[in-house]
Amino acid sequence: MTDAARQQFPRGLMQPEGGYRFSMDSLLLSCFCHLPNRAVGADLGAGCGVVGLGLLLRGQRENADWGVTGVELDPDAVCSAQDNARLLGLEDRFAVREADVREFVRREPDRALAQTLDFVVANPPYRDPGSGRVSHGEQRGNARFEQQASFADFCACAARLLRGRGRFFVVHLAERLPDLLQDMRSAGLEPKRMRLVHSRIHEPARMVLLEGVRDARPGLVAEAPLVVYEGQGQATAMTPQALDFCPFLQCNAGTRA
Secondary structure (H helix, E strand, O other): OHHHHHHHOOOOOOOOOOOOOOOHHHHHHHHHOOOOOEEEEEEEOOOOOHHHHHHHHHHHHOOOEEEEEEEEOOHHHHHHHHHHHHHOOOOOOEEEEEOOOOOOOOOOOHHHHOOOEEEEEEOOOOEOOOOOOOOOOHHHHHHHEOOOOOHHHHHHHHHHHEEEEEEEEEEEEHHHHHHHHHHHHHOOEEEEEEEEEEOOOOOOEEEEEEEEEEOOOOOOEEOOOEEOEEOOHHHOEEOHHHHHHOHHHHHHOEOOO
16 A cells, blocks of 8 residues: 555645645655755645655655654644655654744744754745735635745744754745845855746746755855756647656656657
């Protein structure tokens, strides 16, 4: 059962009924992280756990010893994340705490995690309240819009959790890149690595993958852009580049003409 669930990932993951559904950006983030062989970290706004669990499945394949604590405000999503960890046989490496990122590690017993983690990952809400398409339901609204916590709040929480030289990995909208860089620096997370994600090679970037390092010196590396799709219409398929970067996308790879 566990082996089958791991082979099908991300298909088969439990998600709260009527809540926000994870998408490609979460899978890309789980494959963007560069980590040492032994590391412990947190997944802020963990939702159903897809980012942290994807990261741990990578670690299993790479014989890495990683552990993740998920932080999630919605109790239904917490339950889904716990169920998914059990489904994948990762409950010994993935724990979830119901908490607000704005308050996390400010109170006991979570305070024990302050400045101890090697990495933090986050796929935070993308939109300012009042912008973009309206989401129906509180869960979807909180996941898409900064109604409960802003990107600056996620950065501040990551900074409280990370040890010196700890790494913060995030996926967000490319159009918000100037604000993202400013908020990371303001929290003491120096932007060090960036990769823009394009739907197709001739289209503007939609997303950006970012890595920041706590208390690091300036110096940003802009990696080669990642192009996700090629072909048109029925011939649309994932590019070999995208599948090599993130094998979890294989479940929606499409067929090349």
